[in-house]
Amino acid sequence: MNRRAALLVDAEDRWIRRPSDLFGALLSLIGIVFILMFSVYASSTAVAVTTDVREATNDFLTTVFIMPINVLEGLLTFFAPLAVLIELTWTKRWRALSSSILAMALAAVLSNIIVWFLREYLPDAPVTNTLAVAIEGQAIVLLVPYMAIISALCTAAGTRGSLVSVRWTWPLLWIAVVLSILQGQQTLPGALSIVLLGTMVGQLVLFLLGTVPERANGLNLVRLLRRAGVDAAEIVRVDRSITIDDLIALRVTTSSPIGYLDRFGIAQLQEFINRAFDPMEIVEEDSKNESVIPEALVDPIAVYEDYQTFTVPRSETVSRNYVIIDSGGLAYHAAVLDGDRQLLSWLSSMWSRIRLRIQYRHSDASIHDTANQVTLMTLAAQQNGVVGPDLVGVASSDDSVVIATKLLRAPTLDAVPEEDLTDDVIDQLWMVLTTAHRSGLAHRNIHAGTILLDNGELIITNWHDGTIASSEISRRIDLGQGLLMMAGLVGTDRAIASFERMLGNEMLMTTAPVMQRSVMPHQTLATMSKKKTAELQEAITAKAPPTAESNAQVEFRRFSPKTAITVTIAVLAIYILLGSINFGEVWEALKQAQPVYLVIAFVAGSILTYFGAALHLKAYTPEKLPLAETATVQVAASIITLVVPAGIGPAALNLRYLNKKGVSTTLGLATVSLVQIAQLLTTIITLIVVALLTGEIGRLSLPSGSLIATIVGVILVIVALLLIKPLRAWLAAKIQPTFDQVWPRVVWLATRPKRILLGIVGSTLQSIGFIAAFGFALASFGYTLPIMTLALTFLISNTLGSIVPSPGGIGPVEAALTGGLAVAGIPYSIALSTALVYRLLTFWGRVPFGWFALRFLQRRDLV
Template identity: 75%
Template sequence: MTRRAALLVDAEDRWIRRPRDLFGALLSFAGIVFILAFSVYAASTTVAVTTDVREATNDFLAAVFIMPVNILEGLLTFFAPLAVLMELMWTRRWRALASAVLAMVFAGILSNVTVWLLKEYLPDSPITNTIAVAVEGQSIILLVPYMAIIAALCTAAGTRGSLVSVRWTWPLLWIVVILSILQGQQTLPGAISIVLLGSVVGQLVVFLIGTVPERAGGLSLIRLIRRAGVDAAEVVRVGAIDIDNLYAWRVTTSSPIGYLDRFGIAQIQELLTRAFDPIDIVDEDSKSEGIVPEAAVDPVAVFEDYERFSVPRSDTISRNYVIIDSSGVAHHAAVLDGDRHLLSWLSSTWSKIRLRIQYRQSDATIHGTADKVTLMTLAAQHSGIVGPDLVGVSSSDDSVVILTKLLRAPTLAEVEEEDLTDEVIDQLWEVLATAHRKGLAHRNIHAGIVLLDKGELIVTNWHDGTIASSEIARRIDLAQGITMLAALVGTERALASFERVYSREQLLTTAPIMQRSILPRQTVSRMGKDVAKSLREAISARVPSNETPTQIEVRRFSPKTVVSVTIGVFAVYILLGSINFADVWAAMRQANPLFLVAAFGGSVLTYFGAALHLKAYTPERLPLGETTIVQVAASIITLVMPAGIGPAALNLRYLNKKGIPTTLGVATVSLVQIAQLVTTILTLILVALLTGEMGALSLPSGSLIFTIVALLAIVAALLLIKPLRRWLSAKIQPTFDQVWPRVVWLISHPDKILLGIAGSLLQTVGYVAAFGFSLASFGYTLPVMTLAITFLISNTLGSVVPSPGGIGPVEAALTGGLAVAGIPYSIALSTALIYRLLTFWGGVPLGWFALRHLQRKDLA
């Protein structure tokens, strides 16, 4: 065997914080919450199980269990902790010993404090009742703190297989838990919760204090590199590390190059031992292997020198090393560590949950992930794609080393833009076309993994890709490539390069998948909002006027989905909490169903009126049916936003989706609201003149006269007092500046004005008709003028209160308005409830389906 003394520059990780400890603590805490919640909301089931257990263990069996439980509790509370702590001291695991002692202390404090809080402050809470047992007719708390202490000790001391004492203490703990439940000393939820509480404390203590890294390092790392087929002379860690923690060692080893049958060597050594004096047989490995500090080497200087190597980085890889072998050939060692692999697995799992496509994939174990990485790298190499060749793979229990040839070339992130000629960037599409013809997809293309070697573009890091890929996975490659080049050389050059190799038709089929969700974070951080905007505009300019690319939804859920679900949950909550179903049902039984149908028809009419109104005041073309669906969808938005604000926000969102800039959209929505107010006032005056009831109008009370006078005084003050007038002007001027160009446009389009007035009148007529038919369903009527004034004033006053959808204030104002108009209070209340049920709550189901339809069409 060749003996080699290799220089190793690495970070000395004496201790690390493992993500799996924090993740385990969170899972244990979630387990406690789930058990207690399930026990509270399924109390009858929990009580039944506990009762069955106690009936199964009658007094005789309980008496029989007394002695075993007492003996096991003695072993568990004294001898087991002592054995664990002594074994930790014997094995010189001082950090684990400190963690175990702290975990015991904190678990004891936390469990006893929990028991005290439940006894003193929450004696009758559902949780207390869940974890309490009845002893001699008295309900007492029986969380057993020592079980939390033992669980915390075993968790902090190490894994079950690391210490013999821990390996025996865990089964002993669960046996005592089961026997104590059978004996009726604690409940099942309480017992499991207290053990999980100890586990939470133990894992948090280990995470905060840290633990010895379970990974290959030093001599073990050099052995793995040699087993993978490289006789390493220099091994230098690169990447994001703390340079103050760098050290240099001289590692001497004679371990074999490549894999060797150690079992056969062991048999030969055994035969030689039997044939000769054992003193003459010396293990060559033990004599020639060792690691000593290299004081003559500056590790920081070596690191900075090797950091110039362009080593492709990946979230799948835990550590990266540059290796120079005995022949001077450079290699890249990608190391997968078991103590860091959880982060990669969680990221992959989250992508699978969030996206409809398999964007990233990572196995639950480092060995499974290493198999996928190796297979994909070999597939790319076999397909003729130029890239770093795979040299070998080796593994231990805690780490896997994947060795490839290292290409000494800069990445595109390090290359100046003038070096990225059209011939160079066109090579990206040629490489992807070759891979796609073989069925391979990369799925993680960014500037940090594409190398430029003497004018040749090389795509590396194929291990995140897939074999026998789907069409959408291949389109993701193209989308990622376009956005990467757009950030490097500009939008126009990137798109022109794509069209030279592919075609404009291919660009139009790729554009719908250019979404932030499928872009690598390196590309997202580099491109910025300006590049994204210019890319969208440039692609839109290439789209024929008669075609509109359909957006491909790659996410299972998105922020807007979460918002819509939240709106739905709040809607149900508000609906169930705000409606007195007994009153509504009593009112429905008295009402005439024909008039109720007519009232609902009036409410539906308002959606068409609102759609006509918005369509009239928008210069751009808006389909009437689509705009009407937007108004229907707005009915559910009003559940969680004050009246008027929700529909305006949804209209603005809709206009933006139709390509109307935000400034013009705000102006249009503002003009619609102002026109609606003006039209409503003019409608009241017109109705009064046509019915001849203008002179019959009278103010019902002095309080209303006082209110009107006060409002007039406020308006006069705002207009006459200079500081107030300036303040009012500052508030109104921005809106006026936005709305005025639309007003000028409307003046030159009288047909639009008439259409807007028709839409506004249709809305007002629909609401007043629905209100009048609701009243008529109980056999009462009012003159048209009185009905209109009563509704408009009452509805306006109720909507002023900033409650979601005006729930509560609107009903109260409508009831009061009808009572003032001479309608009996009981009928007025029933009318208000029926009206709101038909015009507000009745639109909620329709609004939900309309909103989901708009989201699928990417219009909201």
Template identity: 45%
Template sequence: MTERPGDTRTPAPGAPEAPRRKVLLVDLPAVRVRRPRDLLELVMSALGIGVVLLLAVYAHATAIGVTEDVQSAAALVLRQILLLPVTVLEGVVTFFLPLFVVAMQLVRRRWRSVLEALAAAVVAWSLTTAAVWLLDSYGPSALSVGLTITSEGDSVIAMNPLVAALAALLTAMGPRDRRPSVRWSWNLLWVVLALTVIRGALTLPGAVVTVLLGRLVGLAGRLLVGVFNERAEGIDLVQGLRRAGLDAVRVVRLDPPEGGDVRAWTVTTSSPIGYTEHLAENEILGEDPDAGWPVTTRASDTIVPDVLTDPQAVVHAAASPGGVNLDPVSAHRVYSVWDTAGRRWYVTMLDGDRQVVGYLSSLWSRMRVRGLRRRRSGSLRDAADRAALLAYAVERAGVNTPPLVGMAEARDSMIMVTAHIAGARRLSDLTEEEVSDELLDEVWDQLRTAHAAGLAHLDLTANAVLVGSEGDVYLLDWENGEIASTELSRRLDLAQMLAITATKVGEERALASASRCLGSDQLASIAPLLQPVILAPHTRAAAGKPRELLNSLRAQLVDQHPDADVEPINLARFSVRTVVMVTIAVVAIWLLLGTLNFEQVLDATRNANPWWLGLCFGLGLLTYVGSAMGLVAFSPERVGLWRTTLVQVAAGVVSLVAPAGVGPAALNLRYLVKQRIATPLAVATVALVQVSQFVTTVALLAVIALVTGSAGTLSVPSGAVTGVGIVAVLIVVVVLAVPPARSWLWHKLGPTLTQVWPRVLWVVGSPSRLLMGLGGNVIMTLGYVASFGAALAAFGYSLPVTTLSITYLTSNTVGAAVPSPGGIGPVEAALTGGLTVAGIPAGVAFSAALVFRVLTFWLRVPLGWAALRHLQRHGAL
């Protein structure tokens, strides 16, 4: 049999008894833990109660209908037949079952668990009783009616405090997957509740709310005082290490918290080494009646405190530069283990109570970043299997990584043994002077080797790069990686590695190393992915100002590859700012809808004039031509008006996934770059188009006011207009008078003005371009205003031209300021509010705004999709 290097296993069946060892264990004492899973389940229980109560209020008929359907499934005669056995079963569940569960815990001598469970039951019973009294005395009838049954001619709230107490008791006793008595008790409880609902003694919402209330109390108690952890510790840890193939003599915890109460023990054991079916005479194979899995116990295995060893000194020596230390943010326990031959190993412990953290982290990454295909296993064993598969795949691909040499399961933990790299340090611990150019090149070579085998890391940080004493580079922490990865995943790795090396040695050396090791196409493909969202928290913290670093790297890549497509890819699904602004928009729309008279809306919609609606759609199409004229006029190179118009049509699709105004600008930028216009020049052109549209809009408002007679008289404006004008003037004066405010304004507007000003001088030197650009802006603005007026006229209402223009332009600007995709929601709300302020009835205002958005936004999406496909087929986008 060929042995792997470092394999310490002995042949299994029929092998002689394993040698008896005294093992020095330096670890934290076993403590009660607060499981993240309990917090997640508590939140879900609270949300479940809220959802059921909302259904009881707003879907009362549905809830009652479901209850009646359940009850009708058993006819009256059948319910009478079931009355006696159901009553007997209820008595068993409510009286004998709690006694059985408590007795099982007392047999296990878990006195504290019993007291905590009983306390949770009392709290749940009291809370449910108080809830029933409050609902019966002060609760709104809309809520109470969904939880009420008729008993002996009286209406009572169908929430049984005893059921809530039992649910709290079972929850506090522990997870059902590791407690057979708890699991069977839950099954019986649900059966009894179902039969009780059929019998008419409970409503379906009442039964669900009662159980969830008990669950909430039990989970809150577990979070408050903690639970006994099921991790492999003490003797279980040492036995698990021997099962994984290590004949250990010293086991040292490497990741204790600062100031942790580290202690030393002497564990004496003769448990088997390796996986074997051979049992010694003093081994007893039995089954834990409460844990639910086979266990092997040895009467001779002992653990006693070691009073002669200084635990802190042992931990310090184990974490010295002679061996790498664990990343301090890791969720896993890590140990150093020395065997009888003096060899050192690293052991990672995957604990079940921390598994939900990794699952939620992976889920959050997939929600936050587009394109990731991470699959996070729901169970501990699946997670360990996935980590092992990736470890073997990485080693097989020829990537330098500490090999995985053993695995074992012990209680609620998976033990993973990897080789120790003597004298190695993480890249994050090296100084800039210690990182040579040869070392940087070796880092890139190892990553390229992994990519050549289709492997992607996806979590690259400076802590994931290990540097040996001879300068060898190892890549660690592959557990979240991909096998048969996508091109996007590999490009993400390249972007992360460039950011890591730039943070460590500076941008110039990092780019030089990347240029030496990567092809020009690979290097250019990194630029669109240089975004903060791809960086791990450790890298963002090390960079200090990650956005500035990534922008600088992208600019230098653009200079090196001017013809490459470096437009940033939209990777971030959302940001905190987007969530806040969308929440504000939803609240505003909710408040707006609450004030509308929907009967008035329906009446107004039925009476809409179809000819005005057709004119509204046609005038909206005219805006495409005006927008294209502006881009054609200000473009430094000749571009066709027809193709540019198609680009504006295609922007209707992009607007669905980008904030209002941002999507068209981004598409125009890409279009100009595809026309072989340098990126900085294309950015300046798009900025000039936007600035000119703003200036034209303001000037057009002033001209309309003069022509229609709304200005030029000596009449005093209204109080509201005067107040707004005074506030605007004061704001301008304050901003210009206060130096910090003036500096902030210049910081915001300066870059745009710096880009735009040279283009302005160039356009002014060509009157024909200036006239065409301004004319296009006028056509676009008037087209939208006229289309908005036609939508309003379709409902039999009209406004003066000045009022209509101010209402549309102001409301559209305010709505577009909220960064929702396409301005969906905020724009409609702002237009409705503007028309209402202008004197249009609320129902008509909402109908006109909605019809206007349908005709000038939603109906144009299919046209945009067709234009986008056409332009992509012809290489224009």
């Protein structure tokens, strides 16, 4: 066996914070919440389960269990903690000892505080009744704090059964839990909750204080490198995230074999040697074969800085990166996967699976499975002619995996000056990807940090997230990621020109729909803002042939955080609204409503408004829009309003529809903005015309003092915005982008009076439809208002209610309409009923039609 002394410059991991501890504490907390919620909302079931358990143990068994439970309590409360602490002291695990003592103290304090708080301040609360339920008149103790203390101790003291005392304490704890439930000392929810509480405290303490890392370091790391086939002479950590002050230099001497050998054969050979020579001499030689001593003559910081000249491809899957120089002077890259960091990659992969409709990145829960995936993909890429760093070997221990490859002394693309990225270099990217795609391989994580430029040759590394039998979508994502990356490095024009030169315009058109930020690497997104990404997509759209149909936009995301937030707001709004309604009064009012007026209100609030909105959009769009198709889009918008604030849903769906019709995003935004502005102006003009025709303007009473004060305040704000220069500049900065977008459409529209008239007709139909629906909803209860008063009440109340950013205006709109009718003299119960009926007909009643319309449009690829 080859004995060698290697220089190791590494960061000293005295302790680490493991993400798994924080994740485990979160799971424990979720478990406690779930148990308590289930116990409260299914209290009868919880009581029935506890009763059944108690009935299953007759008086004889209960008497027999008295002695075991007393013995177990003694063992758990005194001897078990003492044994664990003694073993920690004996094995000199000082950090684990301090963590265990702190966890026990926190668990004791927290559990007793909870017991005291529930008894003193929430004695009759549902959760307290569940935890302290009485069965057959027997008072059951609320919680048993010592179980939390023992659970916290075992969690903080030992992992993976490393301590004998911990391995024995856990079974004793669960036996005590079962017996205490059978004897009626605590309930099943209370027992589970108190144990989970201790586990949560122990895991939080471990995360906050840190724990000794269970990973390959020092001698074990050198052994793994030799097993992977590298006879290392120098090993230097090159991660930029490490703390310089933690660097140490070690001289590691070992004679462990290079490569994988037959251990059984070695054992037989060792036995033969022991027989032939003096056993004492063999033992002495073995003690000299392996050693780890500090290297005082080497400055670890200086060595670390020298090795930063080596460029190592970065990957989120890899925990640590090392540069290795072997006995022959060859350079290698060792990527180390550590089990204590694998959870982050796995959670990221799971989140992608939940959030996205496709699986384009993958990470296993086990580092060994991940290592197999990395090795398989690297070998497959080499086998199919994709140039990359040659794989040297893979070696693993219980907690770490080392993947050794030859190190190419070449910079990554993000470190290459733009002038060195010639057209020939850019073109190579598409050649390499095409070679891989023809063999069924997809990389799925293309960014500038994974691509090397070695003497003019482009090399794609880090095939960690790749797949062998790739789908068409995965391969198109590769191209989209490469195009967005190149646009950030060399500019949009050069990137697109290179793509067309190598792959053609048709492939460019099919790649454009997958260029969505949700599937782009964050390294690329950090250099490409949303504005730049939109400019790239518009530049690609401009390259489309005039007769080409727009490609279908691929929908990757199942949901977004914004969607989750808006749905939550909608649920809260509905809950608040329903909680504030006196259903008795509403039901009495609804029984008096006339069905004929309700039908008329539904027709007016649906058909007229859909048709008017379609005319409005069609009038202000130069492109040809079929009226029936455009009206169907307005119907589909009815379901979008459930999850977005009022007014935004139809505008967003109209923009998506215009994009499908070949209208660029910028022009589409201008058109939608112009439609909304024109709708506001038309509404104001309609009010004035109605007032003049009906003569109501002369009979309008003087507004109340509060309303006058509000109007004066609004006027003062407008005057301040116009007169104060900083405020005027701020207002101009806010308005100017919208004005720049809308103005070209206004210029185009000014020369087409027929379209202006058509838009006015459409906007007027919308206003008439909603006002008519509101009026007939009121008339169904036997009340009417003058047309002018009705129009003013509706338009002002609906506008004020829509200002509040709730999904679909749920809650604020109903409150504003009710208040407006009440001010107009309508009884409050009738006003509330009218507002609810109006919203039922024009909002909730249209949702089913919107769902069918949206499905129809999606099948036709129109939105």
